[in-house]
Amino acid sequence: MEQFLQVLLSGLATGSIYALAAIGFTLVWQAAQTVNFAQGEFVMVPAFFVLVAMNMGMPFWLAMIIAMLVSVFLLGYLFKRAIVEPMQRQGHGNSLSLIIVTMALAILLKESVKEFYGAEAQPYPALMSSETWNIGGAIISVTDVLHLVISLGVVLLLTLFLDRTRTGRAMQATAQNPGVAEILGVDTNRMILYTFLINAALASLASFLITPVYLAKFSNGEYLGLIAFIAAIVGGFNQIRGALAGGLLIGVLDNMVATYLTAEYRAAIPLLLLIVVILFKPEGLLGTSEGRSV
Amino acid sequence: MNRRTIIGLAASAMMLGTSCIPSFAEDPIKIGAVVELSGGGAVAGTNYRDGAMLAAKEINASGGVLGRQLEVTQYDTATDPQTSRALVQKAIDEGAYAIWGTVYSSSTIVNMMVAQQAGVPQITGSEAPNITAQGNPYIFRSSYGAQKGVPALTAYFKDTLGAKKVAVAWVNNEFGKGGHDVFIEEMKKAGIEVAADIPSEAGAADFASDVARIKDSGADAVFVYLHEEESARFLREAHKQAIPQPLVGEVTLTGQKVIELAGEAANGAVAHVGLTADAPLETFQNFGKAFEAEYGRTADHNAIKGYVSAYMLKYGTEKAGEVDREKFINTMHGLCLTAEEAPGLLLDTCWDDAGEMSRASFIMEVKDGKQVVTGTVPAN
Numbered sequence: 001m002e003q004f005l006q007v008l009l010s011g012l013a014t015g016s017i018y019a020l021a022a023i024g025f026t027l028v029w030q031a032a033q034t035v036n037f038a039q040g041e042f043v044m045v046p047a048f049f050v051l052v053a054m055n056m057g058m059p060f061w062l063a064m065i066i067a068m069l070v071s072v073f074l075l076g077y078l079f080k081r082a083i084v085e086p087m088q089r090q091g092h093g094n095s096l097s098l099i100i101v102t103m104a105l106a107i108l109l110k111e112s113v114k115e116f117y118g119a120e121a122q123p124y125p126a127l128m129s130s131e132t133w134n135i136g137g138a139i140i141s142v143t144d145v146l147h148l149v150i151s152l153g154v155v156l157l158l159t160l161f162l163d164r165t166r167t168g169r170a171m172q173a174t175a176q177n178p179g180v181a182e183i184l185g186v187d188t189n190r191m192i193l194y195t196f197l198i199n200a201a202l203a204s205l206a207s208f209l210i211t212p213v214y215l216a217k218f219s220n221g222e223y224l225g226l227i228a229f230i231a232a233i234v235g236g237f238n239q240i241r242g243a244l245a246g247g248l249l250i251g252v253l254d255n256m257v258a259t260y261l262t263a264e265y266r267a268a269i270p271l272l273l274l275i276v277v278i279l280f281k282p283e284g285l286l287g288t289s290e291g292r293s294v
Numbered sequence: 295m296n297r298r299t300i301i302g303l304a305a306s307a308m309m310l311g312t313s314c315i316p317s318f319a320e321d322p323i324k325i326g327a328v329v330e331l332s333g334g335g336a337v338a339g340t341n342y343r344d345g346a347m348l349a350a351k352e353i354n355a356s357g358g359v360l361g362r363q364l365e366v367t368q369y370d371t372a373t374d375p376q377t378s379r380a381l382v383q384k385a386i387d388e389g390a391y392a393i394w395g396t397v398y399s400s401s402t403i404v405n406m407m408v409a410q411q412a413g414v415p416q417i418t419g420s421e422a423p424n425i426t427a428q429g430n431p432y433i434f435r436s437s438y439g440a441q442k443g444v445p446a447l448t449a450y451f452k453d454t455l456g457a458k459k460v461a462v463a464w465v466n467n468e469f470g471k472g473g474h475d476v477f478i479e480e481m482k483k484a485g486i487e488v489a490a491d492i493p494s495e496a497g498a499a500d501f502a503s504d505v506a507r508i509k510d511s512g513a514d515a516v517f518v519y520l521h522e523e524e525s526a527r528f529l530r531e532a533h534k535q536a537i538p539q540p541l542v543g544e545v546t547l548t549g550q551k552v553i554e555l556a557g558e559a560a561n562g563a564v565a566h567v568g569l570t571a572d573a574p575l576e577t578f579q580n581f582g583k584a585f586e587a588e589y590g591r592t593a594d595h596n597a598i599k600g601y602v603s604a605y606m607l608k609y610g611t612e613k614a615g616e617v618d619r620e621k622f623i624n625t626m627h628g629l630c631l632t633a634e635e636a637p638g639l640l641l642d643t644c645w646d647d648a649g650e651m652s653r654a655s656f657i658m659e660v661k662d663g664k665q666v667v668t669g670t671v672p673a674n
Contacts, residue, residue: 002510003509003510006502006506006535007503007506010500010502010503010506011503014500014502114332118340119331119332119333119336119337119340120336120340120551121336121337121523121526121551121555123554123555123557130533130534130558132534132536139534139535139536141534213499213500213527213530214499214527215523215526215527215555217523218332219333219334219497223499254503255500255502255503256503258503258504259503259506259507263492263493263494263503263504263507264466264493266495266503
């Protein structure tokens, strides 16, 4: 029982990080109808901004604030203005071209970090103390709990923001039908920009949470991006709460399988889950069906 | 014969004589350093490369090898075995006299055949037992294989720790499988039960379930056989879950990079290490200081492998008497060199006919974030 609880809590903590990255996929999908395959790298890069700021002598908390601002500007504003908008203006916005561009962006970010900071993993300070709690024989760290609380909090706040505020409803209207939203006076361009900025801020948050566990390394985004993508599909690509469910499910399932079934094939589990969901519930566990004209 | 004819003949003879001197006498000796500079093996490969480059710099500064400078070209395998194979071929096509690397066994086992077919000596930092069991006369180790290293731990588990049951956490690739198989065999011989046998993938980040299983396995001690970054993550998770069993590894577990990444979680980890800059010997300490002065960081065992690789090439070639690949490999097989005559090797070292290395080794423990030598194991 202790082991089960330990694995469950650890799985939830890991899954909550996947969820934060997966939310980014759903946000960008809703705003730009594209899949951002650089999402994993968006989570990897802010940690290096923190390390650079700390190397410049800033305290950890200030370095995180600076890193988040820089990330929001570079990975949110600049990504939208310099990459997404020009592609959309040229009529490639909803096509495969934009997806391929995000793949190229992922390589660019990864290789740039490698060139600038080296290929070796770097130690990264933990957000919280290494204090642990004993819950029914299972040991869980303050950091694990923080991961879970932040992920749940983000989903709650984001849902409230989208449902209860004028800006949030305008963003939803833009996501559902930009043409009609524009006729109704919504500044759709601004709403889409907000979505990209929120995505960059969430990616930074995920970066600050996961890097103490993963260690700061240029290649972190590869695995994280893949798992978050799968989590978003499993949960429902068009639902924020779906991304949360998908992330948590994969985190728990991965740990449970490695403990009770097979450690050797644990990497295959998310992929198997993806196949099953696509076969039997293609809209995702909490997603809704969307019709599109072709 | 008038004076003009004599001068003309003399000049012609001089020109002829000059042209008869082999044109490559002053040419540099080309070396292909095929290493993991990116991907999962970047820590190991970068350290190996830096150690080798430091040695090459020293060798060139002291007159080179048989009067010729070393010209080292670096090739990044991205920790991909197939890429490493292509790059070994590229290095050979570009005229490499010898290959240094790779460090990851899963790459070496693939690319060593290319060097063998071309008749090019290869000095590797890999430790999987099967590398020197293929009958390849061109492969040489710069550290001994797991089949020599892991058995040195048997006495530690049995006598020092008094273990009746052990758990094994290992990385599921060529390197990990080699060490794992040797360890399981050794435990069987020693009458120690393996209570948990847990593989993980290279690059794994989440060790929560592995540690939870080990904790509940009833093992008295744990053998950890992972790469550097995974070792650090494992140690952090073990520290978090307050695992009571002693953690013992072979080489990587107490590496400097692991200590840096794992922080206080590395304290108490024990490993059998063939190469460490903290060895209580002047040669190792001098190397450690030179490496730190050059790169501003502490050398780990992979850096020492790289350093030793370069000096193996120098001493082997000089013993052979000329820059000749066949003479080099014939000289290296069965060669024994003392640290006095070959200080670049840091310790008295021998190679057998398979290219396997023999030398003394150390038991290390991490105390207060530092590697401390707690015992010496004689050469086997």
